[in-house]
Ligand SMILES: NC(=O)C1=CN([C@@H]2O[C@H](COP(=O)(O)OP(=O)(O)OC[C@H]3O[C@@H](n4cnc5c(N)ncnc54)[C@H](OP(=O)(O)O)[C@@H]3O)[C@@H](O)[C@H]2O)C=CC1
């Protein structure tokens with residue numbers, strides 16, 4: 001039997017796709033009928049066949065989250081003058097129900113966001129103020145886009161009626177002694193840590209839905225855990241010898257001026273950093289250990305790339321005894337077939353950061369290594385979107401009872 005290059009579980013929507021020249025499928029009828037169908041489809045389009053949740057492009061048809069029409073949620077963005085804060089503002093421009101009523105900054109308090117980020121000048125927004133001057137009775141929910149270490153006390157001081165999505169690392173590690181060890185500072189809100197839910201949406205959706213405080217995952221941990229958690233849960237890969245080589249765009253380091261982020265330091269070269277001791281190691285190991293129900297340790301090396309946004313993780317694993325690459329592919333395919341934002345590409349198609357740039361997608365694929373028993377997994381995200389602000393918005397949508405995809409319907413920016 002000829003090996004299929006696609007997911008077994010997927011059905012081609014042949015009534016709306018017509019074969020063109022034998023190699024690709026073209027959309028025959030780009031109708032609202034198609035976008036409103038709540039069917040999971042596999043689409044072969046210009047040579048790429050992906051595991052795509054084809055439907056959720058409208059409010060009515062989103063697969064995850066109930067519709068709660070009409071209620072406006074007043075949103076605060078703490079740290080709006082930073083990269084992730086301003087990215088939240090960009091995404092919220094197309095959100096039908098979330099309205100920004102509060103924005104804070106530190107050094108840039110008193111300024112308008114448009115004066116700091118001219119690409120957002122057309123939005124109707126309040127001026128940024130210092131957190132100490134903020135009136136939190138004006139908001140129902142906040143995105144906290146502040147540096148780690150500053151965040152625990154600030155969130156602990158907020159009214160407990162507020163829903164909070166924290167983009168920093170301050171509430172991601174359940175074990176506060178681990179936080180102290182890896183972040184070299186005391187944990188300042190251990191009680192709140194017990195309440196915080198880790199916000200890897202596709203994995204912990206039901207916990208996030210009912211959470212008040214969500215710790216949004218780090219960008220590297222998002223790109224690593226999305227492919228590995230399902231494979232570890234199913235026992236398809238070994239827990240030993242997991243090697244993760246990740247690359248990030250420079251916006252991952254934030255907007256604050258640093259010597260290492262200067263153009264002259266970044267351009268025309270790449271460099272690894274945080275070798276053996278990057279602070280995302282315990283976050284990755286926490287998620288992978290939960291998935292495998294045993295202690296997992298990983299070798300993780302991040303690299304800085306001469307690009308403004310984007311992230312790739314290349315992950316080397318050993319397959320479990322008797323497991324082959326097809327098993328890995330089919331498992332990821334069925335695990336993510338109903339997910340709008342996690343896309344398993346057609347077999348052999350190589351994920352490219354450019355194809356997710358500016359979007360909330362994670363593209364991934366698995367490859368058989370030349371060395372028997374080993375596999376290579378590649379996943380790509382935009383560090384500022386699925387790796388930060390996009391996933392944060394996905395989580396707040398879920399926490400407020402709205403469809404998960406509101407404000408997140410952007411395709412990648414290309415080129
Ligand atoms: N960049 C990324 O790809 C990712 C970032 N994250 C995390 O998200 C958080 C925000 O990151 P990012 O947007 O990149 O960071 P930036 O450095 O770009 O922005 C930081 C923001 O916090 C404000 N701020 C700084 N110090 C204080 C303080 N002491 N009190 C109050 N406000 C303060 C800054 O205000 P001002 O500019 O006015 O000084 C700015 O608005 C960080 O914890 C980061 O680790 C998570 C995933 C990915």
Ligand SMILES: CC(=O)N[C@@H](CCC(=O)OP(=O)(O)O)C(=O)O
Pocket residue numbers: 148167168169217218219220248249250251252253254274280302304
């Ligand atoms: C390129 C770069 O510097 N990246 C950051 C990670 C960005 C991120 O996800 O950071 P948080 O854990 O703080 O949320 C770093 O390596 O520290």
